[in-house]
Amino acid sequence: MHRRKEERGAALLTVLLMVAIISVLAATALEKLRLSTRIAGNAAATEQARAYAMAAETLAIVRIDGLLQQATDRVTLAGGWSGHPFSLPLPGGIATARVTDGGNCLNLNGLVTQATPTITTGVAGAAPAVAATTPYVAAPARVAEFARLIRLQGTPGQLAAAIADATADWIDSDAAELPDGAEDGRYADGAQPYRTANTLMADPSELRAVAGVTPAIYASLRPFLCTLPMARPSTLNVDTLLPEQAPLVAMLAPDTVGIGQAQAALVARPPQGFASAGDFWSQGPLATAAAGDAPGRTGVLSRWFALEIDVTVGVGGGSTHLKEHALVDATHLPPRLVSRQWGEDL
Incomplete structure (x- = not known):
């Protein structure tokens, strides 16, 4: 009788141990399932955000094309297009895009x-x-x-x-x-x-x-650098340069123009912009650099555009945010996207 009581006690302990082990395994499996579900949800939200960003790209490129179709002789800041956010309402989210002159940089x-490309000799008789x-x-x-x-x-x-x-x-x-x-x-x-x-x-x-x-x-x-996909310098547009970009103007003048002078020249720019780069460099403080190659490094047209897109999918604590930086080549119309980068600017 005493032995049967001990056996029942051992069996009970065994059952309790098995229940504890199964509970741990079940909790672990549920946690992995929860994590997998969240990862899948995040991946789906990210893909949705990227699709929205691409829609914003298309809209921005259409706007850039329209700007260049209208501005045949010069591109100015008229109309407030530079840096002005425009939104694209989307189902379950919103995309906001900003376009700036992507060529005003070093x-x-x-x-x-x-x-000149290196020419190597192939098989005899071959090109x-x-x-x-x-x-x-x-x-x-x-x-x-x-x-x-x-x-x-x-x-x-x-x-x-x-x-x-x-x-x-x-x-x-x-x-x-x-x-x-x-x-x-x-x-x-x-x-x-x-x-x-x-x-x-x-x-x-x-x-x-x-x-x-x-x-x-x-x-x-x-703030003054870029990496355009070409082995030649960018042409600065004196009609879209911002006052805070004055160091780019000063760097073109061999120590004859300071940042303050360049900034003053940009602030004094007429509302309709300059008709030519020569008009910009003919201003008093800049005239000393006009004899060099500075005027040739500037112009009044823009051929590269930088695009910044912010996308939000969902609302509240479950929302997904995505940032994109892209470069648009408008050297030939229609403009085309040549690069995009996800995440914060480095």
């Missing part, structure tokens, strides 16, 4: 030029084959402009020259260092060795990997 890829990559070589005048912009933002002259040379070395195809530049050997000795890209930059954030660039220097330069 194109880091303009620090180099495309050299020669062009090398897979087109060499890029540093453009000294554009490198000097970049160094000037860096100095205007408060970086000492020697360091500014070193950063500009190192940036050109980062992009150019050869392994020879510019006077103050840096090639693979400079980066191979670091705690985390890496190599130069030897091709065009895809995003201005790549500058952070260049020798001499500190977080503070990068932050001071970032």
Whole structure:
């Protein structure tokens, strides 16, 4: 009788242990199911947000096309299109887009030029084959402009020259260092060795990997930089430049025009804009730079546009937010989207 009581007690403990184990397994399975459901929901919301962003892209490109169809001789800020948000109400969400002049910047890829492609001899009797990559070589005048912009933002002259040379070395195809530049050997000795890209930059954030660039220097330069997909400098539109972009004007004048003078010239711009870049550079403080190549680096038309899109899907705590940065090429009409980037600008 006593033994049967012990057996019943052991059986009860066994049952209780099994119930506890099954409860833990069930709770774990339910948690994984909940997590999987949320991940699937987030993925679906993100895809929906991206689809809405693409709809906003299409609307923005139509607006850019309309702007350029109307402005055949010059693009100005008339109409308040630059930076003005326009919304696209959508089922269960909203997309807000902003368009700005995407060419009013220093194109880091303009620090180099495309050299003549290397021709290699193929099989006897066959046509020669062009090398897979087109060499890029540093453009000294554009490198000097970049160094000037860096100095205007408060970086000492020697360091500014070193950063500009190192940036050109980062992009150019050869392994020879510019006077103050840096090639693979400079980066191979670091705690985390890496190599130069030897091709065009895809995003201005790549500058952070260049020798001499500190977080503070990068932050001071970032508002004025872009990476257009071409190995030539961008043409600044003097009719859409904002006063806070005055350093871009000052960098074109070899230490003869200060930021304050450039800013004053932009503020004094007539409402209808300048008829030509020459009219802009004929203003008193800027006339000293008119004899150089500064007027040739500016114009009154815009051919690149930056697009910023914010999308919200859902409401309340369950809403999904998405930010997109895109670049529109309007060098040939109709305009076309050439790149997009999800997430915050770096």
